[in-house]
Amino acid sequence: MKILAIETSCDETAIALVDAKGGVKQPRFKIEKNLVASQIKIHRPFGGVVPNLAKREHLKNLPILFKKLMASGYSLNPDLIAVTVGPGLEPALWTGINFAKELHKKLKIKILGVNHLEGHLYSPKLEGNKNLDFPAIALIISGGHTILLNVKNMASWKKIGETVDDAVGECYDKTARLLNLPYPGGPEIEKLAKDGDPNTIQFPRPMIHQKNYDFSFSGLKTSVLYFFRENKNEEFVKKYKLSKTPEKISKADIAASFQQAVFDVLTIKTLRAVKEIKAKSLIIGGGVAANRSLQKAFKKKIKKENLKLNLFIPSPKFCTDNAAIIAAAGYISFLKNKKMALKAQANLNL
Numbered sequence: 628m629k630i631l632a633i634e635t636s637c638d639e640t641a642i643a644l645v646d647a648k649g650g651v652k653q654p655r656f657k658i659e660k661n662l663v664a665s666q667i668k669i670h671r672p673f674g675g676v677v678p679n680l681a682k683r684e685h686l687k688n689l690p691i692l693f694k695k696l697m698a699s700g701y702s703l704n705p706d707l708i709a710v711t712v713g714p715g716l717e718p719a720l721w722t723g724i725n726f727a728k729e730l731h732k733k734l735k736i737k738i739l740g741v742n743h744l745e746g747h748l749y750s751p752k753l754e755g756n757k758n759l760d761f762p763a764i765a766l767i768i769s770g771g772h773t774i775l776l777n778v779k780n781m782a783s784w785k786k787i788g789e790t791v792d793d794a795v796g797e798c799y800d801k802t803a804r805l806l807n808l809p810y811p812g813g814p815e816i817e818k819l820a821k822d823g824d825p826n827t828i829q830f831p832r833p834m835i836h837q838k839n840y841d842f843s844f845s846g847l848k849t850s851v852l853y854f855f856r857e858n859k860n861e862e863f864v865k866k867y868k869l870s871k872t873p874e875k876i877s878k879a880d881i882a883a884s885f886q887q888a889v890f891d892v893l894t895i896k897t898l899r900a901v902k903e904i905k906a907k908s909l910i911i912g913g914g915v916a917a918n919r920s921l922q923k924a925f926k927k928k929i930k931k932e933n934l935k936l937n938l939f940i941p942s943p944k945f946c947t948d949n950a951a952i953i954a955a956a957g958y959i960s961f962l963k964n965k966k967m968a969l970k971a972q973a974n975l976n977l
Contacts, residue, residue: 628961631705631730632954633689635723636715636743637770638666638676640688642696643950644705647958651782654958656753660696661944661951664688671810675800678716685722693726705736709957712740712967713975714771720971728969739957740967744772744977746952747912748784749959751939753951758937760907764900766893767977769913770796770811774977775840775897777904782963786977787900788840795889796915798844802851802885806878816882817918823883827876828854829868830888840900847888851881890924898928901936908937917946 628648634641641663649655666684670676697703710727713720724740731738747767751759765776765784773795775788793801796813803812808819830850833843857863859873869876901909909929915921922940929936945952960967 628707628958629705630707630709630954630957631703632741632950632957633708633710633723633727634743634746634948634950634953635685635689635719635726636711636713637719637948638670638681638684639948640664640666640685640692641948641950641953642689642692643954644696645951645954645958647954651959651962652780654749654752654781654955655755656951656955656958658753658951660699661949662692662695663949664692667811674804674810676716678718681716682718682722685719689722689726703734705734707957707961708734708736708738709741709953709960710738710969711743711746711953712969713972714743715971715973717971717973720973724969724971738969739961740969741953741956741960742967742975742977743948743953743956744774744975745956745959748776748778748910748977749781749955750912750941750945750952751910752781753945753955754941756939758908759910759939760937762904762906763908763910764897764904764906765910765912766897766916767913768795768893768911768915770794770800770915772913773842773844775900776977777900778910782959784977788842788896790842790844791834792843792845793848795842795844795893796913798848798889799915801848805851805855806882813915813918816886817920819879820883820886820920821879823877823879823881824870825883825887827870827880828884830854830884832888832891835892835895840896842892842896844889844892847885851885854881886920890921893921894924894928897925898932898934901934906936908939911938911940912946914947916940917943
C-alpha cells in the first residue's frame with residue numbers, strides 16, 4: 628500500500644510518500660520521500676510557537692512541498708491519504724486537513740485521519756527493528772505529552788501513566804527561557820548541560836517514589852524559577868544540597884542539574900514498568916527522545932540493572948515531527964479499520 632501522509636500539528640510542515648506492507652503483526656515501511664519544512668527561525672523570537680504564524684507558514688509550505696514531491700519523479704498514485712487530526716494546534720491542524728481534503732477530491736482516493744501520538748509509537752518501525760518483541764513498554768515524550776504505554780502488540784496497547792501537568796518537553800522549554808536560551812529549549816539545554824556538573828543542585832524529582840506511573844514536571848520547573856529568585860544564604864545551600872558555593876554555580880551546572888532530575892524521573896519510573904510487566908522491549912519516541920544524553924541515561928540504567936531488554940529509539944529525524952510517522956500510523960489504523968473524524972482535535976490523546 629502506498630500512503631501519502633501530511634503532518635501539520637505544530638511548527639513543522641511535512642509531506643511523505645511511504646510504501647507499507649506486512650500487515651499489523653509485521654508492518655514494514657519503505658520511505659520514498661519524507662519532506663519537512665521547519666519554522667524554528669520564525670517562532671524563535673517569540674520563545675515558542677505562535678499558532679497563527681504556524682498556520683500561515685503551513686498554508687505557504689504545503690503547496691511547495693507537494694510540488695517538490697511531484698518534481699522528484701514519483702508517480703502520484705497512492706492508495707491512501709493519511710493526515711494528522713490531532714493532537715496539536717487547532718489552526719495548524721486545519722491547514723493539513725483541508726489540504727488533504729482537496730487532494731482527496733482531486734485524486735479520488737481514500738483519506739484517513741491519524742492520531743499524531745500513534746505516529747510516535749510506531750516510529751521505530753520505520754527503520755526495520757525486526758527484533759521488536761512483545762510485551763513492550765513505550766514512553767512517548769514531546770513538547771505536549773509524556774505518556775507511558777503497556778504495548779501488547781502493534782495494534783493493542785493500554786495507557787498506564789502520563790503527566791498530570793506539564794509535559795517534559797514543555798518543562799525543557801520553560802526552563803530554557805529562565806536560562807535565557809533560545810527556542811526550542813531542549814537541544815539548547817542538552818548542549819549547555821555538557822559543560823556542567825549534574826550533581827551541583829538537587830532539584831526535586833516529582834512523583835518519583837509514587838507507585839503509579841504518572842509524571843509531574845511543573846514543580847521541577849517552578850523549583851528552577853525559585854532557585855534564581857531566592858536569597859543565596861545558608862538556608863538556600865541546605866535546601867538545594869549544593870555541592871558548590873552559590874557564586875561558583877554556572878548556567879551549565881543549572882542546566883545539567885535540571886536535566887539529571889528529568890532523567891532520574893523518566894528512567895526510574897519507565898524501567899519499573901518494564902520490570903512489572905516483564906517487557907521484552909522498550910520503545911521511546913517523540914521529540915525529546917532525540918536527546919542523546921537521555922538515550923545514554925537509559926542505556927546506562929538498563930545495563931546497571933542488568934535488564935534483558937531491546938531498546939528502540941528512532942533516529943532524530945523520526946523523533947521530531949514528520950509525515951513518515953503519520954504514514955506508519957495511517958497504515959495500522961487502516962488495517963484496524965479505525966476511523967477518525969476529519970476535523971482538528973487539539974486535545975486528542977491515546
